[in-house]
Amino acid sequence: MFNLQKYIGQKNQLVNEALEKIFQSFNSSATLIKAMQYSLMAGGKRIRPILCLGSAEAVGGRLEDALPAACALEMIHTYSLIHDDLPAMDDDALRRGKPTCHIAFDEATAILAGDALLTLAFEVLAAASVDGDNLTGKYLEVIRIIAGASGCRGMIQGQMLDMAAESRRLTAGELESMHALKTGALIEASLLCGALFADTGAHQRELLQTYARNIGLAFQVADDILNVEGDPDLMGKAIGTDRQHEKSTYPSVLGLEASKKFARNLVQNALKALENFDKKAEPLRALATYIVERKR
């Protein structure tokens, strides 16, 4: 029987150690470095790196090849949270039960720490290939995929749409398009980058993309549901805030029960995409279920 909690724990440790190693040579007394580490090591779920590593395993790739991509994905995710939390955007004071970066430090430092994490993500990827390892083309492709997914036609455009959607009611279709960009694109990139280092065919990559699109959306639906009926103590943040801000969410657009059913269907679609994968895809299967059943 596959033990997901143990798997998540192991992968978390692998990623955290790799992230700490990256910072080892930096000047740890500099405020900028402290702010970057503060947010990066604030106890995130590491969903994207774990999906990236799970994808590598599912297609028989080596974890060490995918690890720089896993770290870069988490840095980019963290920078996006730091900037989204800023007063000019969502103006959030708490994240994962701790003061957000601009509260713990100041606004200018938070902007720059976000910029620096984004930049460092690409530096880590560019430094991942050593002379003669034949992986330069792979890491260049990883950079192309991650930059594309997180840029002006991906995650950042999703945040623009999210802000523009405030105070107006979205349709289910508009909500889906927004989330496909805001969170879906980087989750899809996580799966694609993980699979890049093994000898996968186009069909296998398409199946991983289908899996990614379904769990990416399911993740967001589950987030919306948690904001209605989650446990604030487990989540480290308040619930009911979406409703307070009259935000369009799946529960507000579809209703709570229909949202739960929608999330379960998305997970079924994700599992179906993996049905011809062997037992090496067991972590990805378990992660799909976890994503909608998680409590934080």
Added chain:
Amino acid sequence: MFNLQKYIGQKNQLVNEALEKIFQSFNSSATLIKAMQYSLMAGGKRIRPILCLGSAEAVGGRLEDALPAACALEMIHTYSLIHDDLPAMDDDALRRGKPTCHIAFDEATAILAGDALLTLAFEVLAAASVDGDNLTGKYLEVIRIIAGASGCRGMIQGQMLDMAAESRRLTAGELESMHALKTGALIEASLLCGALFADTGAHQRELLQTYARNIGLAFQVADDILNVEGDPDLMGKAIGTDRQHEKSTYPSVLGLEASKKFARNLVQNALKALENFDKKAEPLRALATYIVERKR
């Protein structure tokens, strides 16, 4: 006789056309894209791209190989200006005679447009190499150099030091260290990236680095001098602002005449580094002089 104005005009056009081509496939009606283009096409001097292309020419490299790096450098420079101008940082309303990005759009859009330009820089570099052109390793190295120079041990740390220096008087040494990071690192990266695609030896690269460090600092000294005695109409911004804000500058630390002499000496050092380069380095030589004699 080498005509620098013609050279700058030609290189400007080359870079502007390449930048416009990058945006061609984007959704030009999206606010995010408009904000990115607004700042990128606001009439910047294109110093970094021109130095990058000049460096490529000086060592006999091909302009088309260096052009993606030239574009990426300008995008990163532009993102840094957008973020530096934000209310939480320098709080500037005018840049190059036009409203800054957060004034023309809004603060959230400006933060995201900066993020998107930074991300796009790396996407452009990652997409620059096509299958079988043997340049993947070169572009990965360009990404490593640019990310290193513009990140938490380079430009961003320089901006942190600049903000920390407000309202306290720096020594000439501290001022130099701050500028070496804030503007010097990316200028050095411009020269190194340009030279990367030709078959240069370590010695030639070191000489280009020496050139870069000297003109990088000279550029900043000249900027400080322009803030004292420049023509606001030509510069598109007010003068005397450094003094108003009690900012440590070369004129305030060394005095105006000593600052001018210092700038001239730096240019002499830069020219000396190039003395064994042939006439292909003529643009770099002329640029060194231009940097301290420019009126904007």
